[in-house]
Structures are given as structure tokens and as C-alpha cells.
Amino acid sequence: MKLSILDYSPVDEGLMPVDALAASVRLARHVEAQGFARFWVSEHHGAPATASNSPEILMSRIASATQAIRVGSGGVLLPNYSSLKIAENYQLLEALFPGRIDLGFGRAPGADRRTSMALNDEKSESIPYSRKVSDLLGFVTGRHRQGSPYAGMRAHPVTRDTPRPYVLGASGATAEVAARAGLGFTFAHFINPGDDGPQAARAYRAAFQPTDFAPEPGVIVAVFVATGATEEQAAECADAFHLWLTHAESAKPFERVPSLATARAHRWSLEELAVRKRNEGRLISGPPAQVVDQLRQLARAYATDEVMINLMMPGESARLQAVSSLVEALSGAAAEQ
Secondary structure, X not given: OEEEEEEOOEOEOOOOHHHHHHHHHHHHHHHHHOOOOEEEEOOOOOOOOEOOOOHHHHHHHHHHHOOOOEEEEOOEEHHHXXXXXXXXXXXXXXXXXXXXXXXXXXXXXXXXXXXHHHHOOOOOOOOOHHHHHHHHHHHXXXXXXXXXXXXXXXXXXXXXXXXXXEEEEOOHHHHHHHHHHOOEEEEXXXXXXXXXXXXXXXXXXXHOOOOOOOOOOOEEEEEEEEEOOOHHHHHHHHHHHHHHHXXXXXXXXXXXXXXXXXXXXXXXXXXXXHXXXXXXXHEEEEOHHHHHHHHHHHHHHHOOOEEEEEOOOOOHHHHHHHHHHHHHXXXXXXXXX
């Protein structure tokens, strides 16, 4: 089983976004040294507890600070931008870091309604997602769909290889888009846990149409992870995660990722506990060996060999240690087989 990272650049309590971005660079270097397959960064808007709102800029910094690990977006949000501009940005990244760039994209706005309006205040019409995908791929390759008004147009700079596209989603509808376009598919189990993901992965494989981007289907499953050396430490990390997530879904989100001390002191209301219970499946938690076992079960459910973990747990040192501990547990589990 291969491990990858989806990083939100969490802004820890008492720190500033600049600290979070520097920590993301250090995390990328660490996971590369630990043999992770790829490092993806997110796009969120109007979310002060996460510092990554422009993945292509952060990707450039991370790729320049590492040697060989694949670096990608998890993901750029198509509704917010011109397909041509996205293609140009990622072609430029591919030219700067050949063979290392993943272009993960999704259909969510990644923001509340007002922020979405501010990101798109000059748009007069809403373009269907399937057409946005088709236009994006056309600009990357120069091969547009029949009848496209952009026939003959291509994003520059033209590179020997193209960025590797992945459709990100949490439903069967996005699986269908990925299959028809012949692209890799990443399912956000951290958004939609349960049976929908494995079903979407099966549907994707059944409908997959090979392309130059992906001659065969490829599935990545992404999930939140919180781990600690002991059951108690892991439970504390999970408490802090759920406190952040519960408030992120409310009208009063935290402006920073709550610390373990803040989580310990918090008194959960009945309403908060109900939200937490609803979100339990979005997180895998426990000591490293237990987490690795659950990650393997998740990979089997999706019939994939790659799991992307999102470490939204407080403290840079804890996140770095989590990576090392999971790799050690994974190596130990492999040795026992």
C-alpha cells in the first residue's frame, strides 16, 4: 500500500498563516524522505484555519523544496476559474518541474456563497462542469471536443509531458466524469464515508475509457487521519480534529486549528455531539498500527493500492511524528505478512 498526503496547511492555535505554509514545506520534505508517493495541497477560501487558497502557488514552493515526489492540487476548483488559465498554470508548473505535477480538480466552489460570488463576480453564465472538464483537457492537449469554440487553441508553454489529471469527487456522478474522460479518480472518503465510495470506484472502473492520460483506471481514496503513540493520545488528537470539523460546519468556525488543551477544556453541547457522531466515519484514528490496519481495509474496499491521508491534527511536531509512525507501522505490517 502506498501512502500520499493531502495537506490543508492547517494554522495551529497561536500561530499565523505564514507559519502554516512553512510547516507545509517541511512536511513535504519529510514525507518525501519517508517514501510517500505524492503531496497534494488544497484550495479553500474564507477559511482562516487553513492557509492554502492558491494551490498552484504553494505547489511551486513545495516542488522547489523537494526532489522527486509528485506534487499536486487536491484540488483546483473548476467553477472558480477559466479552464484556459488553469491549463496555463499547470503547464507552467510541468515545464518547471517535469514529470512531477498532478492536476487534481473538483466541482465544489470551496467557499461560502458570498465568497464564491466574489471569486466569480464578472461571470455572466454558469458553464456545465462536464464542459469545463472537456475544455481544460482540450487546452492541455490541443485536442478539443467536436464543435468546441476553442478548436486549435492550446495552453502554453507546451511541454513534452502534460500534468497528470485527476478528477476529485465524493459521488457516483464525479466517478462517471472521470471514467468518460479517461482520467484518474480520487474519492473523498473524508467527505462522504460509507458505501458510496466503493460503489463509485466500481462504477468508474466499469465505465473507464482509456486515454493517453491514463491507459487504465486508477483510484486513490482520501481520508482524515489522527494518530498518537497510545490510545489516549490518539483519542485526544481525534477530539481536537472533531472540535475543528464540528465548528467548521457551523456559523462559528475556529480561526485556528484548536490545540489539545483547547479540546480538553471544551464542553460539548448535545448539538455538537450529534454533529460529531455524524462525522465519525470521516476520520480514521488510533495508534499507528491500528490506523495502518484500517487504511489497509479502506484500500481493499476501494480495490486500490494508494491511500491519501489528511492529517488535520494539531501541532507540526505531531503531524511529522504521525508520518514517521505510520511508515514504521506499515513496514512492520508488511514484514509480518
